[in-house]
Amino acid sequence: MKLKCPTCGREYDEPVQRCECGEPVEFKLFEGEPYIAKTVWERFYDFWPVEPAMELSLGEGDTPLVKSRIGRELGVRLYLKNETANPTWSFKDRGTFLAVSYAVKAGYGAVGTVSTGNMAASVAAYAARAGLKAKILVSESASDEKLKAVGVYGADVIRVKGDYGRLYFESLKLGEKLGVYFINSDNPFRVEGYKGIAFEIAEEITPDYVLIPTSSGGLFRGIAKGFIELRESGLIEEIPTLVAVQAEGCSPICRAFSEGKERIGRFENPKTIAKAIANPYPPSGNAVLKLLREFGWKCLSVSDEEILEAQRKLAGEGIFVQPASATGVAALEKLVEGGGIEEGAKIVSILTGSGLKTLATAGQGNARECPLEGLENCVSF
Amino acid sequence: MKLKCPTCGREYDEPVQRCECGEPVEFKLFEGEPYIAKTVWERFYDFWPVEPAMELSLGEGDTPLVKSRIGRELGVRLYLKNETANPTWSFKDRGTFLAVSYAVKAGYGAVGTVSTGNMAASVAAYAARAGLKAKILVSESASDEKLKAVGVYGADVIRVKGDYGRLYFESLKLGEKLGVYFINSDNPFRVEGYKGIAFEIAEEITPDYVLIPTSSGGLFRGIAKGFIELRESGLIEEIPTLVAVQAEGCSPICRAFSEGKERIGRFENPKTIAKAIANPYPPSGNAVLKLLREFGWKCLSVSDEEILEAQRKLAGEGIFVQPASATGVAALEKLVEGGGIEEGAKIVSILTGSGLKTLATAGQGNARECPLEGLENCVSF
Numbered sequence: 001m002k003l004k005c006p007t008c009g010r011e012y013d014e015p016v017q018r019c020e021c022g023e024p025v026e027f028k029l030f031e032g033e034p035y036i037a038k039t040v041w042e043r044f045y046d047f048w049p050v051e052p053a054m055e056l057s058l059g060e061g062d063t064p065l066v067k068s069r070i071g072r073e074l075g076v077r078l079y080l081k082n083e084t085a086n087p088t089w090s091f092k093d094r095g096t097f098l099a100v101s102y103a104v105k106a107g108y109g110a111v112g113t114v115s116t117g118n119m120a121a122s123v124a125a126y127a128a129r130a131g132l133k134a135k136i137l138v139s140e141s142a143s144d145e146k147l148k149a150v151g152v153y154g155a156d157v158i159r160v161k162g163d164y165g166r167l168y169f170e171s172l173k174l175g176e177k178l179g180v181y182f183i184n185s186d187n188p189f190r191v192e193g194y195k196g197i198a199f200e201i202a203e204e205i206t207p208d209y210v211l212i213p214t215s216s217g218g219l220f221r222g223i224a225k226g227f228i229e230l231r232e233s234g235l236i237e238e239i240p241t242l243v244a245v246q247a248e249g250c251s252p253i254c255r256a257f258s259e260g261k262e263r264i265g266r267f268e269n270p271k272t273i274a275k276a277i278a279n280p281y282p283p284s285g286n287a288v289l290k291l292l293r294e295f296g297w298k299c300l301s302v303s304d305e306e307i308l309e310a311q312r313k314l315a316g317e318g319i320f321v322q323p324a325s326a327t328g329v330a331a332l333e334k335l336v337e338g339g340g341i342e343e344g345a346k347i348v349s350i351l352t353g354s355g356l357k358t359l360a361t362a363g364q365g366n367a368r369e370c371p372l373e374g375l376e377n378c379v380s381f
Numbered sequence: 382m383k384l385k386c387p388t389c390g391r392e393y394d395e396p397v398q399r400c401e402c403g404e405p406v407e408f409k410l411f412e413g414e415p416y417i418a419k420t421v422w423e424r425f426y427d428f429w430p431v432e433p434a435m436e437l438s439l440g441e442g443d444t445p446l447v448k449s450r451i452g453r454e455l456g457v458r459l460y461l462k463n464e465t466a467n468p469t470w471s472f473k474d475r476g477t478f479l480a481v482s483y484a485v486k487a488g489y490g491a492v493g494t495v496s497t498g499n500m501a502a503s504v505a506a507y508a509a510r511a512g513l514k515a516k517i518l519v520s521e522s523a524s525d526e527k528l529k530a531v532g533v534y535g536a537d538v539i540r541v542k543g544d545y546g547r548l549y550f551e552s553l554k555l556g557e558k559l560g561v562y563f564i565n566s567d568n569p570f571r572v573e574g575y576k577g578i579a580f581e582i583a584e585e586i587t588p589d590y591v592l593i594p595t596s597s598g599g600l601f602r603g604i605a606k607g608f609i610e611l612r613e614s615g616l617i618e619e620i621p622t623l624v625a626v627q628a629e630g631c632s633p634i635c636r637a638f639s640e641g642k643e644r645i646g647r648f649e650n651p652k653t654i655a656k657a658i659a660n661p662y663p664p665s666g667n668a669v670l671k672l673l674r675e676f677g678w679k680c681l682s683v684s685d686e687e688i689l690e691a692q693r694k695l696a697g698e699g700i701f702v703q704p705a706s707a708t709g710v711a712a713l714e715k716l717v718e719g720g721g722i723e724e725g726a727k728i729v730s731i732l733t734g735s736g737l738k739t740l741a742t743a744g745q746g747n748a749r750e751c752p753l754e755g756l757e758n759c760v761s762f
Binding site: 033057062064089112138142144149152160161162163319354356368372373376380 | 436446447469510514516523533544697698700754
């Protein structure tokens, strides 16, 4: 606290109200880099477990909530929360930012993660932003193409030969030993970052249902915690019904849920086009299961055909997502057919990541050929 | 105007103040889909030449302005306006949205464009959103890979054999005849949409310089017009110095500017890694030239090596852009070395499009191999 008398110039460290010269004192002029806040991190400042290090922010969060035509024929109102409009084009950035804020504060010189996709790129990017080293552990079979979008940020990418499933726990152990803060899929700071999705939705509408593509369970838990905290703090009256959506070819949580089990089991031979949510033994699976039971929520699984159809429908509205991101919309019909959905219900589907990241699976770039001289025939319809 | 008496229920179409029964009248209850506005389109509502059709919006605009470390060693403050966080991951969406708003209002059933890259995807996406047909004219040599990101939106992609340069004008003629509204690079509504970049920057800081990757000239003209309108309307005091940045291998505007010419000439044999700004005969080139002269602004060109180095520097801050989008940062050193830049000057560089769109040129996805058993040695440093 630095006070100064504008009349005589005398300075004070303690909170006096008037100067010895008899004139009023005032706080010294603001110095340094002004930062005028308006993002979800400031609007919901009290809700974060660590101070968001805004100088490390890349502008994650505050993504568009877009009204969709898709729900119309089903008699519901569908909204799309477009997380592809994040700095590395997936929802992961929200969690990575908060976890990196913590890592820097805690004095780590390096961060890491176990991922080949969205999370790998996100951790690599925020590590670069923060000036930290990044150790990205990927599976032996990860394609060079996918790793390009990670390597550009200058991360140390390590292809690990051996049981990929063990890597999650191995990395946490090793990280603790070596001073590398591993920000895996359900790191507690990462999960907190996802609360912002709930906060932003609640600022715009009061949804009845939220469809959430669910793999590790980190995103689901974060959104759930966000809505629960909003209600506990009195900002909203009711928590919407959350729906965990998985691919049929890898649905360990939905399976355990429908079988009435307390714990998930490993899903053998996972096979789905929705690679980004194909975790056969999700580390937050049991935690998600508990939430589903406690709140009477739902778990729905969808086929690859339904996923691809939903991806096409979304592109038909101008939004190009990864297959995994289309699972929410793919589950919409099942949700409505399942009954109990009131006419005009407000349903939000979370679109998790950009379709540019899975362009290889996006079909052909079909084009007709046409000579310039005959252009009129080609353009007319 | 629908007024109603809450006491007796009588309704009025004209603006009466009290009911015949003697009681006060009121407007009827709001019905329909509520839309509560907060985007750049509403904040600067008066500045658009056509009403933005918000039901067609995909959440374009309101992109992050990120403080960069890059300018520090040069003694300036660099800010990055990250346009890759748009619905189709480039600045084009702002212009496309406004032009499609017009096309729908004007009753067109189809829109079109001449492009193989960012603009093609953007027009295809917004056409899908609006339920319009889309005719995308691409060059004979456009790669299948690039067209994938356009075809997903359901557009009719036409590979035209013949002089690509003529297509711009041919398409406008044909479009008028056939009822297809062509939204090319410097369509006047498109240019208006780009004003939002200036508006958003001015909401956050008062920049001294703005670095703008310049190809057709549409983006440059839009940002210029935005700042000019802000000053004319009294919202800002001074217009920043705008800097058009081109690739050395295709710099028709900078060449004409430095040679003191009134009109640009065709740039023969263009060759640059920055494909998105490699227009050898930009349709708004003369208009940009006039602005540069009138306001005493600057034109700088940068080499492919400088562009790639800038792309690496940006990735080193967590932002992965196309080569064309790195030209602004590539020109920073030249701008400062050119002299006349005050210490601590605030400089904004416009990052136009996502690096995911040019992944093929992004180098290798290098990864080390490591057995799980020896992971400690690989992760330690």
